Amino acid sequence: MMVPLHSSVGVRARSCLHKNKNKQQQNTSSTKMTKLHNSMIPVLLLRNNIHVFTYIHRKENTRQKGAENAFKVRLSIRTALGDKAYAWDTNEEYLFKAMVAFSMRKVPNREATEISHVLLCNVTQRVSFWFVVTDPSKNHTLPAVEVQLAIRMNRNRINNAFSLNDQTLEFLKIPSTLAPPTDPSVPIWIIIFGVIFCIVIVAITLLILSGIRQRRRKNKEPSEVDDAEDKCENMITIENGIPCDPLDMKGGHINDAFMTEDERLTPL
Amino acid sequence: MAHAPEPDLASGDPGDERPRWDNKAQYLLSCIGFAVGLGNIWRFPYLCQTYGGGAFLIPYVIALIFEGIPLFHVELAIGQRLRKGSIGVWTAVSPYLSGLGLGCVMLSSLVSLYYNTILAWVLWYFLNSFQHPLPWSSCPPDLNRTGFVEECQGSSAVSYFWYRQTLNITADINDSGSIQWRLLICLAACWAVVYMCVIRGVETTGKAIYFTASFPYLVLTIFLIRGLTLPGATKGLSYLFTPNMQILQNPRVWLDAATQIFFSLSLAFGGHIAFASYNSPRNILSLINEFDFPEQSISRDDYPAVLVHLTATQPRRVARLPLKACHLEDFLDKTASGPGLAFIVFTEAVLHMPGAPGWAVLFFGMLFTLGLSSMFGNMEAIITPLLDNGVLPRWVPKEALTGLVCLACFLCATCFTLQSGNYWLEIFDNFAAPLNLLIFAFLEVVGVVYVYGMKRFCDDIAWMTGRRPGPYWRLTWRVVSPLLLLTIFVAYVTLLARKPLSYRAWNPQYELFPSRQEKLYPGWVRAACVLLSLLPVLWVPMAALAQLLTRWKRTWRDRDVRPDTNTR
Numbered sequence: 001m002m003v004p005l006h007s008s009v010g011v012r013a014r015s016c017l018h019k020n021k022n023k024q025q026q027n028t029s030s031t032k033m034t035k036l037h038n039s040m041i042p043v044l045l046l047r048n049n050i051h052v053f054t055y056i057h058r059k060e061n062t063r064q065k066g067a068e069n070a071f072k073v074r075l076s077i078r079t080a081l082g083d084k085a086y087a088w089d090t091n092e093e094y095l096f097k098a099m100v101a102f103s104m105r106k107v108p109n110r111e112a113t114e115i116s117h118v119l120l121c122n123v124t125q126r127v128s129f130w131f132v133v134t135d136p137s138k139n140h141t142l143p144a145v146e147v148q149l150a151i152r153m154n155r156n157r158i159n160n161a162f163s164l165n166d167q168t169l170e171f172l173k174i175p176s177t178l179a180p181p182t183d184p185s186v187p188i189w190i191i192i193f194g195v196i197f198c199i200v201i202v203a204i205t206l207l208i209l210s211g212i213r214q215r216r217r218k219n220k221e222p223s224e225v226d227d228a229e230d231k232c233e234n235m236i237t238i239e240n241g242i243p244c245d246p247l248d249m250k251g252g253h254i255n256d257a258f259m260t261e262d263e264r265l266t267p268l
Numbered sequence: 269m270a271h272a273p274e275p276d277l278a279s280g281d282p283g284d285e286r287p288r289w290d291n292k293a294q295y296l297l298s299c300i301g302f303a304v305g306l307g308n309i310w311r312f313p314y315l316c317q318t319y320g321g322g323a324f325l326i327p328y329v330i331a332l333i334f335e336g337i338p339l340f341h342v343e344l345a346i347g348q349r350l351r352k353g354s355i356g357v358w359t360a361v362s363p364y365l366s367g368l369g370l371g372c373v374m375l376s377s378l379v380s381l382y383y384n385t386i387l388a389w390v391l392w393y394f395l396n397s398f399q400h401p402l403p404w405s406s407c408p409p410d411l412n413r414t415g416f417v418e419e420c421q422g423s424s425a426v427s428y429f430w431y432r433q434t435l436n437i438t439a440d441i442n443d444s445g446s447i448q449w450r451l452l453i454c455l456a457a458c459w460a461v462v463y464m465c466v467i468r469g470v471e472t473t474g475k476a477i478y479f480t481a482s483f484p485y486l487v488l489t490i491f492l493i494r495g496l497t498l499p500g501a502t503k504g505l506s507y508l509f510t511p512n513m514q515i516l517q518n519p520r521v522w523l524d525a526a527t528q529i530f531f532s533l534s535l536a537f538g539g540h541i542a543f544a545s546y547n548s549p550r551n552i553l554s555l556i557n558e559f560d561f562p563e564q565s566i567s568r569d570d571y572p573a574v575l576v577h578l579t580a581t582q583p584r585r586v587a588r589l590p591l592k593a594c595h596l597e598d599f600l601d602k603t604a605s606g607p608g609l610a611f612i613v614f615t616e617a618v619l620h621m622p623g624a625p626g627w628a629v630l631f632f633g634m635l636f637t638l639g640l641s642s643m644f645g646n647m648e649a650i651i652t653p654l655l656d657n658g659v660l661p662r663w664v665p666k667e668a669l670t671g672l673v674c675l676a677c678f679l680c681a682t683c684f685t686l687q688s689g690n691y692w693l694e695i696f697d698n699f700a701a702p703l704n705l706l707i708f709a710f711l712e713v714v715g716v717v718y719v720y721g722m723k724r725f726c727d728d729i730a731w732m733t734g735r736r737p738g739p740y741w742r743l744t745w746r747v748v749s750p751l752l753l754l755t756i757f758v759a760y761v762t763l764l765a766r767k768p769l770s771y772r773a774w775n776p777q778y779e780l781f782p783s784r785q786e787k788l789y790p791g792w793v794r795a796a797c798v799l800l801s802l803l804p805v806l807w808v809p810m811a812a813l814a815q816l817l818t819r820w821k822r823t824w825r826d827r828d829v830r831p832d833t834n835t836r
Contacts, residue, residue: 078563124560178409178416189395193457196395200460207467208667215665 069141070132071151072172077127080168088127092162093120096131099158103150104133110146148174286351287470294474299344301481301641306386307528309638310609313508315528319521320512327516327525335752336529338744339709342716349728353652361720367811368711369653375704375804376649381677382696383646384462385684387639388455390632392434393611395454397628404429405619423782426616431774434611438687439775439785441793445687452685459678461640466647466674467667469655473644480641487634494621523763526756527702551575554589610635647673691771695793700800706760707805710753717745769794 073096078085086092097118104113117136123129133142151158151174159165166176289295316324350357355369396403407420407428415421420428431437438445465476495501515521552566555574566574579586610631618627651670654660660669684693716725722742730736772784789797 074557076563125562126556126560127563128557128560175414178413180413181408188399189392192395192398193453197457197460200457200464204460204464204467207464207472211468211665211667 069144069147070130071144071147071174072128072130074126074128074170074172075162075164076168076170077162077164080164088123093123093129095161096120099154099161100131100133100147100151103154103158104142104147106154107146107150110142110150144173152177287468289470289474294477297477297481298473298641298644301477302645303340304481304484304638305642306383306635306639309635312528314609315524317508319518319524320515321507322509323511323513323516324521324525327522328528331522331526331529331752334744334748335526335756338741338749339713341741342713342745345725345729345732346716346720348732353654353656354649355653356656358715361715363815364812365711365715365719365808366815367808368708368715370811371704371804371807372708373650373653374807375700375708376646377677378696378700378800378804380643380646380650381681382684382693382700383639384458384643384677385455385681385689385693387636387643388451388458388685389434389611390635390639391458392451392454393615394629394632394636397625397632400625402615402619402624402628403433404615405624419776422776424616426612426619427782429615430611435690436687437690437774439773439777440787441688441691441771441773442790443688447682447685448687448689451689452682455681455685456678459674459681462643462647463671463674465640466644466651467670469648469651469666469670473648477641477644480637480644484634484638487630490630494627519759520763523756523759526752527706527760551591554591558585558589691773694771695797696800699797700804702760703757703801704804706753706757707808710750710757711808713745713749713753717750722746769797 075088077088094115097115097120100118101113101115104110104117113133117134118131119134120129120131133147134140135142151171155166155176159169162169289298316322346357346361347354350360352360353369354372355366358369359366404426407416407425409415410417417428419432423431434451436445436448465472465480552568552571555561555566555571555578556563559578575586575591614631615628618624618631621627647670651673654669654673655666683689686692722745726736726742769789770786771789773787775781775785778785
């Protein structure tokens, strides 16, 4: 019966284990695997072959324990490094196994993990692969929780070993710890708010004070003006009993009696 | 009569000189500043876009010619002639119309309550723009820091910042929640700024208006140049301005054009644009990851062919992938208006520009000054009548009166800083302003033309400007504008009555989240809506009735007195 492909996740893992087990006994399936992905078959054909391969394996496989303890890893080297991208070869795989073993050694009770305990398989051109950590003494794979914990704690070191980051070196099913939000002790907006508010309050106080001062000055002025007028009236010069005021040329009135003949008629 | 045609020298006791503008520029800028507000920035382009681009300008210009300009002219002219605030003007036109002035004052106070709250939001965003990276650029991590906060993940960082970190909105209008102290202090600062500018009336606003009326235009020019240099600018512009004449057959277009002339912030939120969530590079990445192709093996040109091939060979796996088609029209059609435009769409857009904090500061600074200049007009509409009518005794200085008004408005507006405040603000914008404005505009035109008298009014204008108004003005004032206003009012009311009153709530528990959930207003809220729409208008009949009663009382009293004198 054809297995629907979306359940081939477990199938692939199982096939990975199976392949590695067989690797210790015989190299046939692994050579088939390497032959496949070393060949120059176009990508689409390659895909179909793997599909056929897993289908065959599913028929041959017995239930393998620990299939759910495998993790898929995906690298995007060209996206991260561009021109300086390195090729993914067996040496890089060795480094990866070393990093995983190193991470596992930091977990208590797992200090005896060796590089050979880490198994990689299904390496594609994407570069993506599955890996699983085994415990040969007890002949089973280490539980996913432990592996997850170990990888999470050492994620930074693993990233740096490959010059990648959390987005370009993805461990599916292992969420990365996000950086804590960098909150300054006093949020910036409060500082700026304080500045603006202080300026506004100062401006308001100044305006109110100047308004009060203006009003006080206005209240003093009318009384001063009245005093001045009184003084003026007393100061009117009186000559011959006639006050001089009306004699001043106020308003520019022209006395017709003193106009000459020439000025009355408009000149030519 | 050797009067110089200068209204400043008109009669009035010399001891109580009416404050005046320092020069014509101040007056002009104030009018522009008051007329141009937030609604022009975020509602007009949205209407243009929704109603077929360039074609929308036709009903808009028609409405402007026959409704907007005549009304504007009437208001300015009558105010200048009678040199009084709104209550005084209408009492002078006819004592039965004094309610119109009172209604205008009430309406202005309702509007300034929520208008300043919007400015408080703008101020909050302005204050938060002074940091890099901007706080709305990324979601905050959740408690165990394995992923982002769920609400943020489901919608977007920008929406999360607006709905949760700014408003902290509740899912229902019944659930009021607590007062948000951040918004409260921003509101206090806004009212303090308004007070500072309005403190001595025209003196201080006249100085402030130089900046607040011109700064927005400077910023808009900068944004125009920036926008034109972005890729795809010509495509977007041509899409906006290609007229779609079919749409003119929809009566809704004409109604919206006419009401836009008036005043509308239209806080009804527009659609939520999913910016760049799905586009070609992401589709390619999904394909590559699913089928384990080598990196960068599919380019944009190959993508359609590869997609077709894969759909043919392995349809089930392809169907599972979240591939979305990307059409330019989809993005351009999902426009937004109101706060949706400013606080969601624009903040998202600004994230993608280099020097994002600078652009954000400019934009929100511009919105703030735009709104501030409109607030001056609103506050003057409240304070001037109060001063003219001597509500407080003479010895109370003007600064104290302005301060009291600002304080009272601030205390009332604190209800908008509750968690459900945004829903209430929408209610105020949708119900308090439009209907009342239409009625008041109609009464104003009719009052001036038919009660004050067209001939008298034309004489006044000739006295003030030296020229009698031409036939265009006379025709529009007499016939066209009142008729137009009546039709618009009837159309608006029928439209309102047709659909049940509902609002769109932000509910993270909603199954179609991040779409907003459509909910009906509960009964008591609907009653509040009716009250808001009727309260300012009720002053008109009430004042007319009161005037009528006093007249009757006086005639009865005179009748009682007269027989005695006759017999003597």
